[in-house]
Amino acid sequence: MSALEQVKKLSREEVLDKIAALGIEEYGLVNQKLSDRLVAAVQESKEEGKETGVVCALNNADTDGVLLEVLRSEPEKVLEGIAIAAYVLESENMVLYIPDYAKETAEDERLNQAADKYQVTLQTGLVDVRASQGKALLHLITAAELADAFNDSYExxxxxxxxxxxxxxxxxxxxxxxxxxxxxxxxxxxxxxxxxxxxxxxxxxxxxxxxxxxxxxxxEKDCIVAETEKRLSASRMLSCGKCVFCREGLIQLTHMQKETAAGKGKAEFLDMTQEIGEAMTFSTPCTMGQTSSLIALSAVQKFGSEYEAHIKKKACPAGVCFSTETIYIDPKTCDGCGECMDVCSLDCIEGKAGYIHMIDDIDCDRCGKCMEVCEAGAIQKTSGKLPKLPNRLTKVGRFKKR
Incomplete structure (x- = not known):
């Protein structure tokens, strides 16, 4: 006898009592007992005047999707768990959301057969939390555990x-x-x-x-800044962009990581990350905004020294960020023509006619345009030790090593 068949021999109150006795909790980010969540969904649907039902998915912020393996390997168990929850709610409204990045899973024949069997609608994309008011939002692992509970195999x-x-x-x-x-x-x-x-x-x-x-x-070979930027970029790709705090927050957080990794970080980025991240955590309705910022918050809070090295010293402790090469102007060869200044889009070359020019290595992105226009061949690139260079404007031919 299947789990759902056993459930239908019980009253809805008896089903809830068993769920409560087992202590099953919602697997997602909301720390709530499953029995309480199901009861709350019924109450909310009455208060809002909306149809109740079951909406099952991963957390919206889950860009890794490793837990989809449970759905792939045991689709019928997950779908049966959804049907059990719907029985408790006295509803036939059941939807399973699958992330856009896993559309091949949504097309799986076994999953579609199970969806037809239990009359669960399959959709791709993120869960619209606002539109799902009055419904029980379940993590797909919670649904699988619900089926286990009535197969007497729950752990x-x-x-x-x-x-x-x-x-x-x-x-x-x-x-x-x-x-x-x-x-x-x-x-x-x-x-x-x-x-x-x-x-x-x-x-x-x-x-x-x-x-x-x-x-x-x-x-040690992994850079916290670079890895954080990857995580935030993945969240941006998945975000629906409807909520201002989530949309703009992810844009700003990702931008600051990229700038820091490129050697253009600013000291105020750390405080800005804290402010934006906390605002996202408390001001967004779904897990995309609530948790995607946690990677940036934990990075700056616990690994601030790595950010400071990138920002203040222009050094990546892991050796991942920044070019290992430096462009400099040879003071013995520079003729002070000014051509390099004209092509530098970042204005990081200082000089004037007849004076040895200097490159601000902090702002330089090593594009090489200045090297191309220097007819004197004074602009060099090296991955080794720099020669002695002037620290102030000096007339051509007057610089001496000391």
Whole structure:
């Protein structure tokens, strides 16, 4: 007998009682008992005068999608769990959302057969939280756990993928240090944010709040700034852009990461990241805005020294950002013609007619245009030690090494 068939032999109150007795909690970011969430959905639908139902999906902010493996491997279990939740709500309105980046999953034959069997509508894209008022929003793992509960196989465990490896289910009390080696680690991404190795060592998978299944170790060769920019860019690509705080916040946070990685960061970026990130966390209706900013917030809060190195010293501790080459003007060869100044779009060359020109290495993006127009061949590029250069404007032929 299937789980749904067993459920339909019980009253809705009996089903809720069993869910409550098992202590099943919503797997997503909202820390709420599933029984309470289902009851709240019914109450909200009455208050708002809207039809209730079940909306199942990953968190909107989940750009990794590692938990989709559960849907791919056991589609019928997830769909049956959705149907059980709908039975409790006395509704036939059931929708399963699949992210746009996983459209091939939505086309899977086994999933579509299960959707037809349980009369669940499949859609791609993000969940519109506002439009879903009155409905029970469930994480797809919660739906799978609901089916397990009435197959008498439910265990309160957590799915994790360690450093991109196969998804596994582990006890809630499993320590992060038992899953990954923290030796030589710079940072550990747990869920949607970074932790220091010392912090990670003390955490279990439950206390870390890993709701997207991601455990990833960053080594010394990994740049926090560059990695954070990648995470934010992925969120921008997925965001619907309808909410101002989320849309504009992601634009600003991504821009500041890119500028910092390019050697154009500013000290005020750290405070701005804090301000924008916190505003997104509290002022957006769905997980895209609420959690996509956490990666940037945790980066600047816990690895501020790496940002300071990029901004103040123009140095990337991991050796990932910035060119290893430097462009300079040879004071012995420069004839003070000024051609290089005319082509520098960043205005980072200082000089005047008859004086040895100087390049501001902080602003220089090493485009090489100045080298192309210098007929004297005075502008050089090197990855080694720079020769002695003037620190103030000096007439051509007057510079002497000291």
């Amino acid at each position: 309160p465990e957590i799915f994790v993928s360690v450093n991109g490896q196969a998804l596994q289910k582990v006890s809630c009390e499993t320590k992060i240090a038992d899953l990954v080696s923290l030796e030589g680690a710079k940072a550990v991404q747990l869920g949607y944010q970074y932790y220091t190795p010392a912090e990670a060592e003390e955490l279990t998978v439950a206390s870390a709040g890993i709701t997207n299944g991601v455990i990833r170790v960053l080594a």
